[in-house]
Amino acid sequence: MSRFGAVDDQYDPHELEQRVFEYWDDVDAYEKTVEHRKDGESYFFVDGPPYTSGSAHMGTTWNKSLKDVYLRFLRMQGYDVTDRPGYDMHGLPIETKVEERLGFENKKDIEEFGEENFIQECKDYADEQLEGLQEDFKSFGVWMDWDDPYRTVSPEYMEAAWWGFSKAADRGLVEKGHRSISQCPRCETAIANNEVEYEDVEDPSVYVKFDLEDCGDDQGESPNGASGDEGPARSDGKIVIWTTTPWTIPANTFVAVDEDGDYVGVRAEKDGEEELLYVAEAKHEEVLKEGRYEEYEVVEELAGEELIGWSYEHPLADEVPDHVDAEGTLEVYAADYVDTHGDGTGLVHSAPGHGEEDFERGTELGFPIFCPVGGDGVYTAEAGKYEGQFVKDADEEITADLEDNGALLASGTVHHNYGHCWRCDTGILQIVTDQWFITITDVKDELLENIEDSEWYPSWARDNRFRDFVEEAPDWNVSRQRYWGIPLPVWTPENRDDDEDMIVVGTREELAERVDQDVDPDEVDLHKDTVDDLTITEDGTTYTRVPDVFDVWLDSSVASWGTLNYPDDDSRFDELWPADFILEAHDQTRGWFWSQLGMGTAAMGEIPYDKVLMHGHALDEDGRKMSKSVGNVVEPDEAIERHGSDAMRMFLLSANPQGDDMRFSWDEMGTMENHLRTLWNVFRFPLPYMRLDDFDPQETSLDDVDEDLELVDEWVLARLQSTKAEMTEHFEEFRQDRALEALLDFVVEDVSRFYVQAVRERMWEEEDSASKEAAYATIYRVLRETVALLAPYAPFISEEIYGTLTGDAEHPTVHMCDWPDVEAYWDDEELEEDVAILRAIEEAGANARQQAGRKLRWPVPRVVVAADDQRVVEAIERHTPLLEDRLNAREIELVSPEDRWGELNYSAEADMSKLGPAFGDRAGQVMNALNEARIDEPALEAIEDAVSDVLESDEEITEEMVSFVTETPEGVAGTAFGLNGDDRGVAYVDASLTDDIESEGYAREVIRRVQEMRKDLDLDVEERIALDLEIDDDRVATLVAEREDLLREEVRADEIGSLEVDDGARKEWEVEGVTMEIALEPLAAAEASD
């Protein structure tokens, strides 16, 4: 780009961004920036891999924008940043998408299609989605290493997973186990608890009576011993359970009670028959009502422990002949998952072959684990009568059979939350199957210790949420009975599949060495279709591979070394690992934050990341989550279309990145675009003048013009230093939103609204002047550093401004710049405060003018400033001319704190922090009395008297309790000014008129209208004109005539007199009630027409 070249009149984000994209491409901006930092200190960032299904939504866009802003910032600080993006490409979600595409319904379809073909389809689908995501991320300017992303399907990456798993196995943390897991019967695989989605559904609700057996017989055998020798004969009694899954009753093994709970025996009557029912005391009324009993009577009160050891008959004994009947089963036991006040009856049907808690308690009691259900949710032969039925379909028949057996107390339906498969939405089943686990519960203490080695932003995310999650976490089931995933690298002896003599392979090299077949370690693809056929023969035993693939969460859990291609490539691991920084949304506490901790600890004994920035989710404008079914999704593409990538990024980056959700807002995004427009206008304002004067920032630097700098120059430079300091501080605390706020405040408030206004006239000077050069050098420095500070947020506009300012003199791209340091030389806190005070006075003055009905264009004879403190006096004394100029006042009159302006009245304001302790509960009354008092002089006695009058009692008021405020007299308008909420004084504008003032006022009114007409005629700034002026009021005409020199100068009029207008304009105006006619004509035209 050529320096100070022509730029667009208006900020057009789309054209600008397109130009910048092309420019980046032309000069290899990204590659150069990476190269530029290659000798810097290394910084290891690891990208949490998005899943390759669907396109980037607002949340992903926020996430990548955050990553981009921090990576750019770190680069500018000199770090050599690792920025390899990643993609999570395996797993059930993609399998189900592909199944949908191919019209498959179950695993059989896949087997028929062929494993190899299916895997290829999944790979193609994932690759396709990856391309889409890459394009999405590039479209809003994220700079990562797009040419070389890590892909969880590549052989190196899959090897990294194998290696991590084998390290965990080396530590004895891999085991095959019989566990209760969540099974999706459609996908025919175990799914992780965090893949279960809960939805409100209608399910059966059945109350079942289990007939008690005479407990005298097996009293001695009962492990917990209960005596049955008193009270009513229990052999005719029944215990009542409740369940929403009748299909689990065939597997009933025991009934659980709360040993400390209260239970009752109830004699109840229905249809002339009497029954003795046992339920929790708290639930008995509800249960009997459900059973529609006509009458009942509590005949017995028991503690839970008294029920222990009671035995009962299996309610489906005939239908399921193979039901559990081992020693000690079909009895009542204590279990801590029972709640006598919760849902149900206080007695819990327990089937260790299904429920997780039932399984644990059943195992503890040494019972056989009976699960007559296959992975497809169909009853096996063990289920007797129900064999071959899908379990949910059998609910009805089982309920009917219970009724026939006289075991059904009541049946109905209930609405409750029930788990569903996250991908195919099928209701999950709890069944016990064989699965492979990483037994992280064996290293729970180590996990909790390792958490301490990471630093989280915000810190509560680690100390509350994450720690709680880790404490509760069960062993990690890593096996899935599916196809599209990393195969488990486990080989077991033929015909045996336990973990006793397993071989766990860690690398492709090892695989090639140990397998019986010929395998090229550099060429082998590790997917299931390839490795399934490989066998290992050692010491005469042949080993075959376990057919499962890994839980997809295991894939990303190894990202901290997988992204380095470790162990295949060990060149950078020692230097870089563990990651310095990761950044994801809060749903990853249970996801990636957790899986990495688990895998890092199991494999390496360490947490694989140092710093974690945890952001929230992107919600819609009403604070609801964006969802396709609700139709409130805002697509990033639309945001870019409406406001441009820079504005969208700035909006996203203006949100707090620490834990809070972001509420989307079109309004706020529009505001960001406006701020960028302001910056654009500020930037393009000095360009024509600099170009005209051949200003060269390399020749004329700030140092060269140091002597000629004016107050505002020094001030804006001082503000720049504070802004840099503030931004750096915020960035280092991961609050880029606050850093952005500081920058925009500087650009909009200080540069645009104050500095540019203040230097305009200096830039218009036609002759060369030291002052003008100083202003050029100052604004150049301000803009040059501002775009560097803005570059991480808005990389496009920053690039264009930087290019126009620097031409070929600096880096090819703004993103190679160093993060601007604070220069102590320009730091000037005193000056910043002075100007802050002056601006407060100016603002108050403008307010007072409006009250007095005097426009800024009209001078006022004087402004009286009553200062509350010496600091304000100093500021005014140091900068009186500037203040006169900004207020358009002939004179500034300063009233120091110890004096007062005679024409004023006073009132007082109470300070509650002092009144409260002194007056206690009467403080409110005293405050009101104080605030309402009006007095002639600001004296304590006067206010004390006034308050005492109102309250009819003597009150002691001290100086610190009140501050006096002035009451404006007639004819003068006054407005208080202050800083940071503290009053610092009052500005009084004396708006009285004199001939001199009116003369200038009217002259300026004429000037403005001539300027407007010049603009309508589209005249060049330099163009000379002839002017005709007829004013209807003689006095005003005379007043204006007194300022003819000013008029000629300002509007570049060489001739004033009557003229015929040919190529010019003539117009009548109404000014303050006076009619005037103005005509003008460019001189060149006038001459030509002669």
Added chain:
RNA sequence: GGGCCAAUAGCUCAAUCAGGUUGAGCGCCACUCUGAUAAGGUGGAGGCUCUCGGUUCAAAUCCGAGUUGGCCCA
């Protein structure tokens, strides 16, 4: 059902940790400026600080109970 986080102007947020008469930006309305001009400036309106209790002379702030939303867990 449990845990964590949030709730303040129409919108986005600050003030909450260390209690003392609630603030900013945007939007809206009015005025103003006019050589940055599809810009700029000034002012105004707009608040039972989610609800109910408690502690305190005094609560947006501390405590308790709820409501709503978000995430996580069951």
